[in-house]
Amino acid sequence: MSDIYMDNNATTMVDPAVVEEMMPFFSEQFGNPSSLHSFGNKVGMALKKARKQVQRLIGAEFDSEIIFTSCGSESDSTAILSALRAQPERREIITTVVEHPAVLNLCEYLETEGYTVHYLKVDNKGRLDLDEYKKLLSDKVAVVSIMWANNESGTIFPVEEMAELAHNKGIMFHTDAVQAVGKIPIDLENSYIHMLSMSGHKLHAPKGVGVLYLKRGTRFRPLLRGGHQERGRRAGTENVASIVGLGKACEMAGSHIEFENTHVKAMRDRLQEGILAAVPNCFATGDVENRLPNTASIAFEFIEGEAILLLMNKVGIAASSGSACTSGSLEPSHVMMAMGIPYTAAHGTVRFSLSRYNTMEEVERVIAEVPGIVAKLRKLSPYWGENGPIENPESAFAPVYA
């Protein structure tokens, strides 16, 4: 039996058709697109095609609005720092408590530089309070940065509406759409979103390539300097093979959007329903009515997520407890804590993230394995008695440290 990969929000495998598109750009089409000879200019044409393919997937009005970068983190840093440098008189930022570390750690750094950062809170389903947001919009705000969909719970934020509210007040709006692009339809031309970050490796393109969408007319200051590439907006010899791969992956994602929201969604729903029916004391986190079609975040009370993952790993199932970028940390997920999920459940959260390459058969195998793993771990849990959770779990486990 082959292993089951359900950690597609961390990264995806590259589609074999994408690899095939990339291969010629290592060997015969290897030129530097900036070179004037024929080795260079054919490569330039390939970049143009890839730019169009990305443009189509995110519904951008012009292909010149697509800037290729090295990853989602670079796009996020470029976007936010650009907005600040272009408007030095504005010293405030609005974001959320549940952003990816790529945005949160940057904001933390910016606070040490004297900027004021407003972190929007979320309710117990991971939703934002738009009234709180509206009150913060002012001419002191340089940029609003809100993720399109949360990487851990899959919860989708109303970024189009929030962008319009920002636009009406003359404020730049950036969205980290790394998890959303390719999973839900996106139409940037008819939105007030000024900047959007996306990443190749979340949609079956290779790692090491990303995009910053920059709406025409948006003021911009480059982060990486030293070359005319990307119209002077991002220096560095283009990562041609990966960009070509990204283009192909975007084209494929576009033609699978419906599949994602029917078949993949059906697999996800079956997975969640199957686990919730078979395992006591567990629940789905986030806004289950309004989330990415591929993501199910399930909190198993009174046990450790890391232990669940290790036992799942033994039977060939790969999932995760949160963001890969924080997966070395022992702290419970900042996203789960923000939703007010108690420690005893937040620690036991497992994220299953599917892709169009998973099958219903794999889903059934996971449903069959998980209850046994959870029961085994609960036997060892100080919070768990013979017939279920003990009466006062919060005070049950009080180790004495010497």
Add this chain to the structure above:
Amino acid sequence: MNKPIYLDYAATTPVDPRVAKAMTECLTLDGNFANPASRSHIYGWQAESAVETARRQVADLIVADTRAIVWTSGATEANNLAIKGAASAHQDKGRHLITSQTEHKAVLDCFAELERQGFEVTYLQPTRQGVITAESLSEALRPDTSLVSLMHVNNELGVVNDIAALGACAKNNGSLFHVDAAQSVGKLPIDVNAMNVDLMSMCAHKIYGPKGIGALYVRRQPPLAIDAQIHGGGHERGMRSGTLPVHQCVGMGTAFEIAAQEMKSEDQRISALTKKFLGLVLDLEGVVLNGSGVKAVPNIANICFQGFESDRLMMVFRELAISSGSACTSASLEPSHVLRAIGMTDDEAHASLRFSFGRFTTEDDIDVAVQSVTEGLAKLKSL
């Protein structure tokens, strides 16, 4: 029309087939595709191990501690991180910086940005051959010089700076020393400690690895702080966030390992080819080698065809894929800033072309190139 002969290895190189093979094994479901930061499953552990092997291969080529290697998206990003990151983190030492007039645009643009932020920058003038001397650096160093950034090998001329001597000057002054080694790594032996280097930029695509990956060497002993340019998940010990592209890291590692094994034999082979090419071409009237008479890498020859324009030369040498300078500035009509800096006139600079050879250049290619240059030049002279 047959494809022209590729003599532009200093702009970029094809990926070595051995490298491409190693890379394709890190992409699909049956390969090493996972996120190396995923700690919760075997896919992630294997990806992390592949990245760390590659990191060691990169470190070994420059005789560095593995933990001193920070992955970046290329040499341009490495230069941005080193220069902007060190200048801003070491302002307590001072706000005076030193570089040279013949650096790559990726370096010069970083310094231009720092000047806008109020730093003072001295641009050292090279010798007529294009070399920066330790004497000129010593004269420019001041107590408040926090950073010196000089390239190892010039990308247009191929001439080599004496990094160990320059590094010693910087060190004696307590200034950090950054080296842009994009053109030298894998072609010349490098030992970062022996050469007194604190920061060094490298990339893969000039040495038969893929585009879109590079690394910055950041000295560990004593520890050296630089300010991150890309913030986020805290990858690369906080100096450079972003998911590591496993296939790209593996590609760079493999390319560097091959370079380590084949550096000597390749150097001999390419030296012989270049010697043959220059022996025949420099015999032609009005043809001179720019930056000659000093140590240079064997794979780059910058040649002035006196009295002609590079655009017209490239047209008559149409069997050859060559360039009039750096690929990164090739869209510009300005004469090369490097050739101007070594004292050439605008006309001379406009009459110059760069031929660069590499791993897949054959004797036959050299014969065709010599013939093309000889016939093309005769044609232009007869007009």
